[in-house]
Amino acid sequence: MKMPIKDAKFRIGEVVRHRFFPFRGVIFDVDPEFSNTEEWWLAIPENIRPRKDQPFYHLLAENAEAAYVAYVSEQNLVPDDSEEPITHPQVNELFTGRKDGRYISRRSQTH
Template sequence: MIKIRTARFQIGQIVRHRVFSFRGVIFDIDPVFDNTEEWWLSIPEDVRPHKDQPFYHLLAENADTEYVAYVSE
């Protein structure tokens, strides 16, 4: 059974990724992973996030561009 964690951040908050150089504003939250298996498997196994945690939809930007990101907590 999957235990659902409460999201640490809220819709409308601006967040900065702690590893990669981008920031974004949260526009949606999934309580657990809700993307394709293909997307999840494309992440290198040694840094692949667990599915049983909140995932955030961000309007993100870095030094080069703006984009939509899907990131784990």
């Protein structure tokens, strides 16, 4: 299990939404800085391309049409306070349920 990232604004289990695009999701992993391919990063339009020296979050994401896994920079996420559940089909594989608006990671219950 990875060590917690002290400087990350969001934590595993938090529900967030994208600042610009219409999707939301639950965080299931955090990278302390960019850890994807250069091709992925360069595919983002330059005017909205995030800095690499910030936490990046792995989300079980969803929008009106689909459920998918997203990789999003901290600067492009905001808290989602809607209290609406995440309906992504993998939620139950990674989380045991919700408590106080956050999802409880299965990994945190295995030690």
